[in-house]
Amino acid sequence: MGWQPRWFILDNGVLSYYKSQEDVNNGCKGSIKMSVCDIVVHPVDMTRLDLIIPGEQHYYVKASTPQDRQSWLIALGSSKASFSEVSGAKKDADGVPDQVRTKKSELRLYCDLLMQQVHSVKETVSQTDGSFDFQKLQECASLIGATCDTFICTLEECMKIVSSTPMFESPHQHVRDAAIPSSPTRPNVQRLPGTRSTITRPLERALKHRSTLSSSSEVKVHTSSSHHSLIEDTSNTSANSTVLLQPSIHISSEASDALSQSVHFLEEAIPVGNGLTTEHTTNNNANESVLEPSHLVLSTAASSDDLETLDDFKDAIDETIMTFFSAMPVSFSNVDTSDEESILVIPFLEACNNLVPIFDKLNSTAFSPVKMDFCGNIKKIHQKHLSDPEKFLTLQSMVLDEVQNGQHTHSNSATSALLWLKRSLEFIREFLRECSSGSTDMSICASNAYSRTLKNYHGWVVRGVFAVAVKALPYRETFVSHLTVDEKTTVDPMSPQFEHALLTDIEVFVQHLDRVLVVINTFYIKHSLDSAEKV
Numbered sequence: 050m051g052w053q054p055r056w057f058i059l060d061n062g063v064l065s066y067y068k069s070q071e072d073v074n075n076g077c078k079g080s081i082k083m084s085v086c087d088i089v090v091h092p093v094d095m096t097r098l099d100l101i102i103p104g105e106q107h108y109y110v111k112a113s114t115p116q117d118r119q120s121w122l123i124a125l126g127s128s129k130a131s132f133s134e135v136s137g138a139k140k141d142a143d144g145v146p147d148q149v150r151t152k153k154s155e156l157r158l159y160c161d162l163l164m165q166q167v168h169s170v171k172e173t174v175s176q177t178d179g180s181f182d183f184q185k186l187q188e189c190a191s192l193i194g195a196t197c198d199t200f201i202c203t204l205e206e207c208m209k210i211v212s213s214t215p216m217f218e219s220p221h222q223h224v225r226d227a228a229i230p231s232s233p234t235r236p237n238v239q240r241l242p243g244t245r246s247t248i249t250r251p252l253e254r255a256l257k258h259r260s261t262l263s264s265s266s267e268v269k270v271h272t273s274s275s276h277h278s279l280i281e282d283t284s285n286t287s288a289n290s291t292v293l294l295q296p297s298i299h300i301s302s303e304a305s306d307a308l309s310q311s312v313h314f315l316e317e318a319i320p321v322g323n324g325l326t327t328e329h330t331t332n333n334n335a336n337e338s339v340l341e342p343s344h345l346v347l348s349t350a351a352s353s354d355d356l357e358t359l360d361d362f363k364d365a366i367d368e369t370i371m372t373f374f375s376a377m378p379v380s381f382s383n384v385d386t387s388d389e390e391s392i393l394v395i396p397f398l399e400a401c402n403n404l405v406p407i408f409d410k411l412n413s414t415a416f417s418p419v420k421m422d423f424c425g426n427i428k429k430i431h432q433k434h435l436s437d438p439e440k441f442l443t444l445q446s447m448v449l450d451e452v453q454n455g456q457h458t459h460s461n462s463a464t465s466a467l468l469w470l471k472r473s474l475e476f477i478r479e480f481l482r483e484c485s486s487g488s489t490d491m492s493i494c495a496s497n498a499y500s501r502t503l504k505n506y507h508g509w510v511v512r513g514v515f516a517v518a519v520k521a522l523p524y525r526e527t528f529v530s531h532l533t534v535d536e537k538t539t540v541d542p543m544s545p546q547f548e549h550a551l552l553t554d555i556e557v558f559v560q561h562l563d564r565v566l567v568v569i570n571t572f573y574i575k576h577s578l579d580s581a582e583k584v
């Protein structure tokens with residue numbers, strides 16, 4: 050098989066490919082709607098992945114390295130998840146909702162991937178010559194971590210679908226920890242003060258110590274419209290014809306967020322892989338080798354046994370009310386601060402990025418400078434991390450590097466970006482504290498929070514910007530309604546139940562955010578990096 054390099058763009062749920070980056074303006078050679086295709090990892094080749102549109106087309110794709118493939122899988126999987134059918138009404142012949150089928154295939158994919166990755170670890174530690182490649186082992190571990198993250202997120206989404214689908218509902222619903230045997234109570238669940246008896250928490254705990262996170266929020270959502278039909282490769286229509294791939298691929302991928310699918314995070318696409326190669330065949334069945342699920346986790350058949358299993362899954366999510374905060378796939382509760390000198394960059398940025406949808410729920414024009422600043426700082430830190438991901442694994446490492454090189458005072462430095470991101474987060478923390486202390490006037494909440502935080506660093510011009518922005522704040526009711534997970538559901542954002550759930554979730558969120566901010570603050574003070582200078 051001859052592989053050819055191609056330039057790929059993942060945009061709005063559609064993967065398009067071009068002859069080269071320079072050729073982008075001449076139109077794509079083909080495109081694939083991610084929501085209708087299955088992603089299959091190659092059983093042997095760690096750089097291969099296949100994109101299969103059942104009964105139609107088969108694309109063979111090859112990345113430069115297993116790590117690149119991992120990035121691609123996460124980006125493609127996130128895109129597929131973001132742009133999958135949301136109606137929930139469509140079912141296959143067995144009555145299984147399409148969304149569940151899609152999630153199952155994603156879970157299978159990640160299982161296959163995990164098997165391969167575990168196999169690599171085994172191989173690495175059992176070298177016959179007795180040597181031990183520690184770096185390779187670290188790489189393998191990092192890949193496994195990322196795959197587990199993606200698996201858990203997908204499972205979480207699957208559980209949400211299952212719980213909201215009538216055919217999977219059972220008459221008895223009790224709240225318990227997914228990690229312990231079925232029981233009407235949850236004796237072993239550790240809770241932060243004030244947390245609700247929900248089961249999203251075990252997932253939070255499961256996520257908490259993970260060191261790598263999916264790339265879903267490190268990327269951008271474009272505004273361009275999606276293509277709804279598959280465009281065949283016109284350059285070569287013969288069976289088994291190969292389509293290209295190029296050693297440096299630049300893609301932008303879509304972030305899935307709990308609140309909205311039309312959120313624009315960053316101003317430019319962040320490359321998540323630097324090498325991908327594909328082969329494409331328009332033959333309906335030639336060379337198709339769709340992997341059968343060998344490690345199927347979720348069964349959707351409606352036998353009583355399966356219902357028991359599904360009940361377990363269903364119990365593993367919040368059966369009461371989800372809010373924006375508890376639905377966040379990664380939040381500050383997942384940012385480990387047990388080593389105060391080492392906050393991992395990716396979980397931290399992921400947690401920040403997951404706040405971004407809220408900006409769009411506020412008045413978009415008035416808040417766009419705020420959003421740009423917030424997202425710009427996320428991006429600056431991310432770019433610094435990407436410049437040497439191993440060296441700049443932690444926030445502290447990148448700041449100290451800049452200090453050593455005298456770059457920390459540059460306006461574009463990661464040090465400055467983190468300083469301002471920290472200040473923005475302090476504002477958010479104080480704003481949420483104000484909101485949950487009983488005040489119903491959002492502008493008072495914002496003004497109080499502002500006085501305690503950002504105002505100290507703003508000159509009169511920027512203070513004026515704040516004064517304008519604060520006038521554009523929605524009423525509390527509107528804001529609260531944006532904090533429901535799915536505005537189409539029957540959850541009444543004005544109900545006392547939702548209010549209670551929201552307040553509890555805010556309390557937990559603020560506690561974790563505060564924990565992270567204390568560590569960053571201490572670090573900045575220790576190295577004299579904070580400044581009272583006003584902008």
Ligand SMILES: CCCCCCCCCCCCC/C=C/[C@@H](O)[C@H](CO[C@@H]1O[C@H](CO)[C@@H](O)[C@H](O)[C@H]1O)NC(=O)CCCCCCCCCCCCCCCCC
Binds near residue numbers: 423
């Ligand atoms: C709900 C209340 C909304 C009111 C929020 C108003 C906030 C103040 C508005 C001020 C306008 C900001 C415009 C940008 C100003 C920048 O000049 C300033 C400095 O920028 C930094 O300059 C450095 C160089 O000197 C550079 O290196 C660095 O990279 C750059 O950042 N930036 C700021 O002052 C930061 C302002 C960000 C404010 C973010 C506030 C977040 C508001 C969140 C609203 C949602 C609240 C609900 C939270 C619920 C969570 C789910």
